[in-house]
Amino acid sequence: MTGSKLMPAAIALFVIGLIAVIAVFGLYAAGQRNLTVWLYVAAMLxxxxxxxxxxSVVRRR
Known part of the structure; x- marks a missing residue:
């Protein structure tokens, strides 16, 4: 995987993880206490x- 293809993949993983973190906090604030494991795994992205x-940035430099 070259550096030019690594950054879009990193951004995609970051965005998916960010959406999962927002979902975890939102569901917890809404009263859900027993969330599924896949949501926590997605948050680790x-x-x-x-x-x-x-x-990718360090490798480019």
């Missing part, structure tokens, strides 16, 4: 995407 983005 946020730091993975951030890490890939940093790696």
């Amino acid at each position: 946020l730091p993975v995407g951030l890490g890939l983005a940093v790696f």
